[in-house]
Amino acid sequence: MSDQQPRTDNDLQVLPGCPVHPRAGAGACPVSAQAQAFDPFSAEYLANPAEALKWSRDQEPVFYNPELGYWVVSRYEDVKAVFRDNVTFSPSIALERVVPPSEEAMETLKRYKYQLNRTLVNEDEPAHMERRRVLMEHFLPGNLAAKEEMIRELTREKVDAFVDSGRVDLVEAMFWEIPLTVALHFLGVPKEDMGALKEFSVAHTVNTWGKPSPEQQVKVADAVGRFWQYAGQVLDKMRKQPDGTGWMHHAIRMNAEMPDVVTGSYLHSMMMAIIVAGHETTTLASTNALKLLLSNRVVWERICKDPELIPNAVEECLRLEGSVVAWRRRATCDTEIAGVAIPAEAKLLIVSASANHDYRHFENGDLLDIYRDNAAEHLTFGYGSHQCMGKNFARLEMRIFIEELSRRLPHMRLAEDQDFTYLPNLAFRGPEKLIVEWDPADNPERADPSILKRSVSFPVGAPSGKEIARSVRVAEISEAASGVKTIRLEDPDGLPLPAWTPGAHVDLLVGDFSRKYSLCGHPSDPDYTIAVLREQEGRGGSRFIHEQLSAGAVIRLRGPKNYFRLEHDAPRHVLIAGGIGITPIIAMADHLKALNCEYVVHYCGRSRAAMAFAERLQQDHGDRAVLHVSEEGSRADLAAIVAGCSTDGARIHACGPARLLEALDGHCVDLPEGMLRTEVFSTDRSGALQSGDTAFDVELEDSDLNLTVAAGQTLLDVVRAAGIDVPSDCEEGLCGSCEVRVLDGEVDHRDRVLTSAERAEGGRMMACCSRAVGSRLRLAL
Incomplete structure (x- = not known):
């Protein structure tokens, strides 16, 4: 994985007579050497367009190529944004000849x-x-x-x-x-x-x-x-x-x-x-898929043994080696993409094959993972x-x-x-x-x-993330603290499990339960480590794990996935954990230490004996680790912690019980948007359908459709029935994977993802649980 690297002045070439801004002065149209050399007809690009554009995703996600005469867009969010806005970015040149006919x-x-x-x-x-x-x-x-x-x-x-x-x-x-x-x-x-x-x-x-x-x-x-x-x-x-x-x-x-x-x-x-x-596209996609699967023998053999894996394997092949590489668009007015000025009438090459490998959206984006829960979010079919x-x-x-x-x-x-x-x-x-x-x-x-x-019949449409799970074996169970067990999971065939990034979690499927647990080992380990708190008032999942799970058992899990990604672009980082919320936070602390970043960890708990990893946190992070133990009379002063962040631009990541995060959210209302990131893994089921629900209409602007969500339906169910792919995971309003953009209308927010400021802004909602306050919403779908 590579973080974005800034270009240096030595990388840039100033074109005499800028081809996109003809009246631009000297130095106003810089083109890097890599942008200048880009050739979508080269053998390297044709063989692997995503690899050929890796430099672009990492360094220059929007660039101009003078030879082609196009602006090239390579990152997932930018490509999706262009697809979404077919007014600003007209499809009128999609079938235009690349080479003018003789x-x-x-x-x-x-x-x-x-x-x-x-x-x-x-x-x-x-x-x-x-x-x-x-x-x-x-x-x-x-x-x-x-x-x-x-x-x-x-x-x-x-x-x-x-x-x-x-x-x-x-x-x-x-x-x-x-x-x-x-x-x-x-x-x-x-x-x-x-x-x-x-x-x-x-x-x-x-x-x-x-x-x-x-x-x-x-x-x-x-x-x-x-x-x-x-x-x-x-x-x-x-x-x-x-x-x-x-x-x-x-x-x-x-x-x-x-x-x-x-x-x-x-x-x-x-x-x-x-x-x-x-x-044509199906022919090429099928050929790509079989080549990819047969090149990964273990994956092929697993599909042969379990055909239920096929629907998601198809999505992963479409993501990793799709048959559609790119589409073209024309800017109808002066605009911007990722902060880059795009002039009116500019031609765009939006490379979905590159976007589909973007690690910012797909964890381990270059890896074939047929258990990937968000594989169906690929842009091979376009969007909007x-x-x-x-x-x-x-x-x-x-x-x-x-x-x-x-x-x-x-x-x-x-x-x-x-x-x-x-x-x-x-x-x-x-x-x-x-x-x-x-x-x-x-x-x-x-x-x-x-x-x-024999045959297996598959439902038509994109597979649900809930249907996708890999088998893992319990390698070891140990005590992390009073009431907390550490569980190490490994691949049954001895293969390394997919790499992950700090903040990632997995969904553990044990018995009749599905529960989310943050990964808290080291991302480079070939196996996964989670910590499970026994919750007496829970729904039984943690009790099952504590009482019935044993070493050697083969269970299933989904993931890894990361909705709580560690943001690096800050002068200082403040990590706050409450109770078992230490699991993603300690992985973030380890990562920041390895990067030599400025950070501090505040860990809150009732008793030292019940605080998992407290000893390791202090041993590995020294005076950067601050413990707040209630029974020892030490409580975290959240107001003071946040006040310090407002003066130096520190970024806050916090995980813990809802009451801690709600209190923290209240203290952060005056901080710039995005400076606080939180995650909670418990729910009060507030997102469930309720007896007083009423029907409402939705206008889907990107798809130009009008639909009705009945009282007993969710928005997610209705848009999927209309043939629109919307990703989802927990479907309880916890993970944020089904987020959609709200263009107009008031939302009845029932999720546990958005902050109070984000809810007040009214620009997004979770399709799995939230509804309209009135009779109508207009959405960017």
């Missing part, structure tokens, strides 16, 4: 009367959402489940054809044809001319997002022109079938009913565009009103591919005698071939033919 190529296109118009991908508001609302019904999760049987039958036919061969190119054998067949079936287009469609698809990709040479341009233009003609001919046939089924037939009927919204020229453009979009309508189609197909292959060919491996090549383009990425091998004599179906009839 005169000969233009003449070739004219011969075919090529006139690709706006599509859902590159259309501005309000036209975009008017059309999207009319045409999106077929893509809703409730309407896609019926496609599962067809996809599985197609997959089994293809696997049957090569299962005894011992070697196959998965792209040629199934990953290209099945998504195309499914896309054509969904559209209602006859399955014909498959070979021609493959040529057309590649040509369309190279023409739009590639960098063809002058010689290649004419050949590509000819294939694109023939594709345009083909799409028009198929559309004409479909117009003569008024009762036809499929999405395009629906669009044709909408054209008759609402010609001003779904125009005739729009249908032709969409026919061509969606044939490509409907299968332009999020991919076919995302759940892709998920369904990829899950079935992996489930069938892992069941029938668990011994499959990547062939060593292959080089992976990628079609040079800005948008899509995946190997052109994926050759795998196996010994047919070891095919499990030869010994057990019943394998052929």
Whole structure:
């Protein structure tokens, strides 16, 4: 993990005649050497765009590349912000050719009367959402489940054809044809001319997002022109079938009913565009996923043993090696991204493949972790009103591919005698071939033919974080203090558990209980250490752990995840712990000491005997550790502690019981926003649905939808049913993972995450529990 490093003056090159600010004076348009050298068509970038842009995420998250003529955006929050605001950042250039066509190529296109118009991908508001609302019904999760049987039958036919061969190119054998067949079936287009469609698809990709040479341009233009003609001919046939089924037939009927919204020229453009979009991305995503999984043998074997892991494995593969690398946007006015001034009419390359590796959002962002609870927050499908309508189609197909292959060919491996090549383009990425091998004599179906009839059906849509858990073994249990046990957990196969950062926690699943515990060992340890306080008045989870858990037991956990991340950008750090709240705080103290930062730890408890890690805290941190022990007459003067912070800009991190944090929050109301970070792991269930709840309406600005949340529903449930992915974890208002931005309306806050100042500001809410005070909210979703 790398912290952001400032650029030095030596890194910068002042361009004569600034390409983005032509009237800028000398020195007004600095471009670093790395920004100048950026090449999205280089072999290094095509092979691994996230790694190629690691320097950008760490040092220069928004930069200008003169050769390309684009501003490049590489961090998660910035890419998501651009996706969210499709007014300031217009999608109108999403299908603009990277290389202007030659005169000969233009003449070739004219011969075919090529006139690709706006599509859902590159259309501005309000036209975009008017059309999207009319045409999106077929893509809703409730309407896609019926496609599962067809996809599985197609997959089994293809696997049957090569299962005894011992070697196959998965792209040629199934990953290209099945998504195309499914896309054509969904559209209602006859399955014909498959070979021609493959040529057309590649040509369309190279023409739009590639960098063809002058010689290649004419050949590509000819294939694109023939594709345009083909799409028009198929559309004409479909117009003569008024009762036809499929999405395009629906669009044709909408054209008759609402010609001003779904125009005739729009249908032709969409026919061509969606044939490509409907299968190309799924083909590449499936290829990337199998390559990634087979390159990590332990992960592959775990999926083979437990197919319930597949849905989240698909999300993690989409995050780590997604088929969509980047999209393009145009700034409609002077604006800023991450404090960088962006001029009107600037072109942006927003690299989701880089954003998906950003450690600021994804703990250990470069690591393949099929147990990652927030994997579905990747930006491979985009975000907001332009999020991919076919995302759940892709998920369904990829899950079935992996489930069938892992069941029938668990011994499959990547062939060593292959080089992976990628079609040079800005948008899509995946190997052109994926050759795998196996010994047919070891095919499990030869010994057990019943394998052929087995299958696992997965719900349509993104997997819930609550369904994702890894197995761990209890390596050791010891006493940390009176009523507190320390538990060391290890991977059952002896592998190192994923690294974590101070403030991270895991959800321990024991018996019928799920409880959150901060990690309090050292982040570099291969195992995890937690401390569990026995709570007599709790709901039974801690009693179960104290009374029934023993060394050697195999249990499950979710995480690690970090909603209480240690912020480093402060001249001094004040850490405050109450009781068992010492667990994340001691990890933060250890980290700050290692970084040689200025810090102090205030640890509050009733008795020294009940204060876990008190002795280690004093031994390791000396006079920086201040103990406040009630039975010894020592109490923390929170007002005085906070007063000291207001004079030197210290940042406060605090964890403990609710009453401590509420008191601390009251003392911090005059501090700058963000200077206090707190975490609490207990709940009074205030977020639960209540008898006096009433229905309210929500306007989702990013998606341009209006929904109603009934009295017995949560906002989270309603937006998910509408096909909008919102992450969640505890669903009790404790973790903050389901936070959404509030643009208008008063919120009935029922969470334990936001401070009183944040609630008063009214700019965010937790979708799992909070509701509207009145009848309506407007949200940035």
